[in-house]
Amino acid sequence: MIQELKASYGHIFEEALINEIIQVGTYKEIPEGYKLMDIGEYIKGMPLLISGAIKVLREDNDGDELLLYYLEQGDTCSMTLTCCMSDAKSEIRAIAETDTKLIMVPVQKMEEWTAKYKSWRNFIFNSYHNRLNELLTTLDSIAFDKMDMRLIGYLKEKARINKEDTIQNTHQEIAYDLHTSRVVISRLLKKLEQMGKIELHRNYIKILDL
Missing domain, CATH: 2.60.120.10 (Jelly Rolls)
Known part of the structure; x- marks a missing residue:
């Protein structure tokens, strides 16, 4: 110590x-x-x-x-x-x-x-x-930021804090942290996946290019 x-x-x-x-x-x-x-x-x-x-x-x-x-x-x-x-x-x-x-x-x-x-x-x-x-x-x-930009900033910070490119939080946990609904987070995460920024898996999110 x-x-x-x-x-x-x-x-x-x-x-x-x-x-x-x-x-x-x-x-x-x-x-x-x-x-x-x-x-x-x-x-x-x-x-x-x-x-x-x-x-x-x-x-x-x-x-x-x-x-x-x-x-x-x-x-x-x-x-x-x-x-x-x-x-x-x-x-x-x-x-x-x-x-x-x-x-x-x-x-x-x-x-x-x-x-x-x-x-x-x-x-x-x-x-x-x-x-x-x-x-x-x-x-x-x-x-001033739209929710999609707040979400991207959140994912980047989580990855930096945890020193890895995977995030274990559920969509609901992310929604709690960002003070919004799970539906909104799920929709925005799906959009980021379609853009090739992340990969959505059953129990984690993998960051590709944020």
């Missing part, structure tokens, strides 16, 4: 901070599909990703989900930080997109490290900045 932490964050944090994270952090290995946190829960720690990926989702009043962004190696979730610092309930759902390794940092250390370590302050500010940009990209996509 120590070497993995240093590989992911050693170029960001001072040695003293790395040592503190090792002392107080809780190392976890999370399987694909595991729900790390849910809407309405209180959060007692902040995740530092060592490997893998986590998808962060929002839910509307009807219970429909929308994919906001992914967290990857070297990332953390600024929304989680906000909830931790204010002792507020989570407004997001976080699910492991792939098998993931992370370290949970206790909430009581966050304010202390913000005052103590410049690298931690910079990391938190950069995290807020990066997540805000990702949220704006998602908002722009919803507001």
